[in-house]
Amino acid sequence: MTGTGICTGRVAAVTGAGRGLGRAHALALAAEGARVVVNDLGVAPDGAGASAGPAQQVADEIRSRGGRAVAHTGDITTTDGAASLVTTALEAFGRLDALVNNAGFLRDRMLVNLGEDDWDAVIRVHLKGHFLPLRHAAAHWRAEAKAGRAPDARIVNTSSGAGLLGSIGQGNYSAAKAGILGLTLVAAAELAPYGVQVNALAPAARTRMTEQTFAATMAAPAEGEFDAMAPENVSPLVVWLSSADSAGVTGRVFEAEAGRITVMEGWRPGPTADGKSRWTPAEAGVAARELLAAAEEPRPVYGAR
Numbered sequence: 001m002t003g004t005g006i007c008t009g010r011v012a013a014v015t016g017a018g019r020g021l022g023r024a025h026a027l028a029l030a031a032e033g034a035r036v037v038v039n040d041l042g043v044a045p046d047g048a049g050a051s052a053g054p055a056q057q058v059a060d061e062i063r064s065r066g067g068r069a070v071a072h073t074g075d076i077t078t079t080d081g082a083a084s085l086v087t088t089a090l091e092a093f094g095r096l097d098a099l100v101n102n103a104g105f106l107r108d109r110m111l112v113n114l115g116e117d118d119w120d121a122v123i124r125v126h127l128k129g130h131f132l133p134l135r136h137a138a139a140h141w142r143a144e145a146k147a148g149r150a151p152d153a154r155i156v157n158t159s160s161g162a163g164l165l166g167s168i169g170q171g172n173y174s175a176a177k178a179g180i181l182g183l184t185l186v187a188a189a190e191l192a193p194y195g196v197q198v199n200a201l202a203p204a205a206r207t208r209m210t211e212q213t214f215a216a217t218m219a220a221p222a223e224g225e226f227d228a229m230a231p232e233n234v235s236p237l238v239v240w241l242s243s244a245d246s247a248g249v250t251g252r253v254f255e256a257e258a259g260r261i262t263v264m265e266g267w268r269p270g271p272t273a274d275g276k277s278r279w280t281p282a283e284a285g286v287a288a289r290e291l292l293a294a295a296e297e298p299r300p301v302y303g304a305r
Contacts, residue, residue: 018038154197159253164181
């Protein structure tokens, strides 16, 4: 495999790596010298079914290009599945240096039509599916640090524009992706003493999850034109964040789309009023109106028309 070798000697585990963004990340990490654990449950776009095929195909593709990879088909939304992801890396390659949390699926509904099962399923795969691999990887790295083998580890989480802004018809997905941002900030602070950096990415790319929901935006370009929505455009930032070269970068959220990278700055205090005592409801309303008039207009909801 060709590349600059920025991840030579490192071992990375990528969840949801059988297709789309995860596949692009796994291939890009391998091209830069990483040994890769390719995780995928092989489910349909709505999370139904399971197949070992996608993970194995990507692992085989990496090996055919001269890289090293193993497939992992465990369910990372379960304790056993997430723990075995870490164990697989250690047994196959003797170490784990980076975790890229990417697995997910969609069950889009307007809120009044969103069933409890569809809410639970999407929260489980996106939010719990980030927490459990992160927890088990972090426990391993903490043990390494306490044993005097200080890690230089990385976690890259996957959020979304829907998590940053909200997205019509995607209340479950937006809530999960916003939760991932909060989890990233807490993990960055808690794991820093153990040599672990944690960042999040809000990518825009053509995948099974986006090519129908945002069909016009995600349409492939004419032949010869730059494919702005190709998943491979996002992977270089993921590779860099997974590498030792990203030293000192933690607790950050990036947007990545086409050839553009943006550092997202999150919630910040805006205009403030202090009445020095308890407001009456009417006074609070007057103050709120004045503050809103001085504040920036919110960005439109993602997917709003």
